[in-house]
Amino acid sequence: MSTKATVEKLVSLCKRRGFVFQSSEIYGGIGGFWDYGPLGVELKNNIKQAWWKAVVQERDDVVGQDAAIVMNPTVWRASGHLDTFADPMVDCKECKKRFRADELAGAVPASAHGHEAEAAKVTRCPECGGELTEPRMFNLMFRTYVGPVEDDASTAYLRPETAQGIFVNFANILTTTRKKLPLGIAQIGKAFRNEITPGNFIFRDREFEQMEIEYFVKPGTDEQWHQHWVEERYNWYLGLGMRKENVRVRQLDSEELAHYAKDTYEIEYLFPMGWSELEGIANRTDFDLRRHAEFSGRELEYFDEESGEHIVPYVIEPSAGVDRLLMAFLMDAYDEEEVRGETRVILRLHKDLAPIKVAVLPLSRNEKLVPPAREVWATVRKQWMSQYDDAQSIGRRYRRQDEVGTPLCVTIDFDTLEDKAVTIRERDSMEQVRVPIAGLVDALRERL
Numbered sequence: 001m002s003t004k005a006t007v008e009k010l011v012s013l014c015k016r017r018g019f020v021f022q023s024s025e026i027y028g029g030i031g032g033f034w035d036y037g038p039l040g041v042e043l044k045n046n047i048k049q050a051w052w053k054a055v056v057q058e059r060d061d062v063v064g065q066d067a068a069i070v071m072n073p074t075v076w077r078a079s080g081h082l083d084t085f086a087d088p089m090v091d092c093k094e095c096k097k098r099f100r101a102d103e104l105a106g107a108v109p110a111s112a113h114g115h116e117a118e119a120a121k122v123t124r125c126p127e128c129g130g131e132l133t134e135p136r137m138f139n140l141m142f143r144t145y146v147g148p149v150e151d152d153a154s155t156a157y158l159r160p161e162t163a164q165g166i167f168v169n170f171a172n173i174l175t176t177t178r179k180k181l182p183l184g185i186a187q188i189g190k191a192f193r194n195e196i197t198p199g200n201f202i203f204r205d206r207e208f209e210q211m212e213i214e215y216f217v218k219p220g221t222d223e224q225w226h227q228h229w230v231e232e233r234y235n236w237y238l239g240l241g242m243r244k245e246n247v248r249v250r251q252l253d254s255e256e257l258a259h260y261a262k263d264t265y266e267i268e269y270l271f272p273m274g275w276s277e278l279e280g281i282a283n284r285t286d287f288d289l290r291r292h293a294e295f296s297g298r299e300l301e302y303f304d305e306e307s308g309e310h311i312v313p314y315v316i317e318p319s320a321g322v323d324r325l326l327m328a329f330l331m332d333a334y335d336e337e338e339v340r341g342e343t344r345v346i347l348r349l350h351k352d353l354a355p356i357k358v359a360v361l362p363l364s365r366n367e368k369l370v371p372p373a374r375e376v377w378a379t380v381r382k383q384w385m386s387q388y389d390d391a392q393s394i395g396r397r398y399r400r401q402d403e404v405g406t407p408l409c410v411t412i413d414f415d416t417l418e419d420k421a422v423t424i425r426e427r428d429s430m431e432q433v434r435v436p437i438a439g440l441v442d443a444l445r446e447r448l
């Protein structure tokens with residue numbers, strides 16, 4: 001985290017500049033749901049693209065897929081979610097507020113899911129001191145009905161993780177791609193959890209997006225591949241500019257492990273509320289494939305030509321939340337500095353993540369400047385996400401672009417009319433260079 005960032009400042013910036021809005025705000029909002037505005041959706045797409053590029057495009061052992069959100073409900077019996085995907089909940093008898101008992105008790109970190117969390121020892125409400133109810137287990141899956149009849153037979157669930165859509169397609173993908181192990185299947189998509197206490201802005205939501213890989217390996221090689229993915233994923237964050245001092249890897253204690261995991265590492269970020277999970281990298285063993293084979297009656301095995309045996313692969317699962325990453329990247333990029341007696345707010349976002357790559361700014365709305373400025377913009381926008389801004393002073397427009405992390409501004413001034421050149425201004429250093437319009441695209445590409 002930047003020392004200057006707070007959750008309040010980030011929420012305010014996100015709202016003011018169109019990154020993130022409260023969902024259905026005009027009706028008073030709805031807890032745990034958020035909407036992404038014009039800049040937010042760009043940033044989110046850039047995060048997802050950077051992930052996909054690193055884990056699918058640039059590798060020969062991972063393929064992608066996109067499964068449906070609503071699945072046959074037996075999936076959730078097989079996966080264990082119907083039985084164990086629950087958190088202990090307590091209510092205050094006085095103020096009626098609801099809490100996760102494991103968080104009150106401090107049994108597990110606020111970022112973790114207490115699938116098997118212990119009952120809370122805390123008996124008083126942290127807000128008003130009122131008496132708390134006994135903890136009750138609360139299943140986090142959202143329920144719905146498929147078709148017109150609302151009964152048990154038509155009950156279905158919104159997926160609480162994208163992972164199961166991969167496990168149930170394992171055989172399809174193995175057959176259609178004819179790939180050998182190790183084989184990864186990657187997916188990005190929405191997940192839903194009826195969290196008891198959503199909060200910390202977009203850190204814990206009820207609707208969020210996950211980027212997950214199920215990496216199928218031969219049993220016995222799982223630990224080595226687990227280490228590989230921990231390193232890969234940790235380096236991905238640093239490669240996108242996250243400050244090393246704000247990211248760490250932590251191996252979970254045995255009592256923190258989910259019901260399916262033999263071993264899990266978390267990549268954690270130093271948020272204002274403390275070190276919290278960005279991504280979990282679990283060794284899920286053969287738990288899921290065996291369970292789905294048992295419940296579906298289908299063979300979910302791999303024929304190992306080397307040993308001549310059918311085996312059930314083990315799975316290493318790097319699983320990250322897009323919304324949480326977006327918050328961490330913003331936190332990390334946020335900076336304030338004094339420039340000529342004024343505070344400049346900058347998002348020092350990595351250029352691959354920046355929502356707008358180039359802003360085109362005519363010095364003024366003078367009628368002689370507008371045509372060449374529009375022409376420059378027409379060229380630039382074909383290459384990159386860009387903005388044209390001619391409102392207010394040039395200084396204020398630079399500040400506006402700094403605040404949303406735009407790496408480069410291109411300024412068209414009266415000299416442009418003579419020398420057919422423009423000024424490129426760099427966000428972090430504020431350095432300016434003059435380049436001919438004819439060479440502008442190359443000059444921008446070099447810098448981006």
Ligand code: GAP
Binds near residue numbers: 162202279
């Ligand atoms: N398939 C494994 C799995 O879902 P998880 O640790 O429960 O594991 C993985 O979730 C990631 O999804 C987390 O590291 C986090 O980034 C994100 N995530 C989980 N619950 C979330 C929530 N309620 N809001 C936002 N992101 C969440």
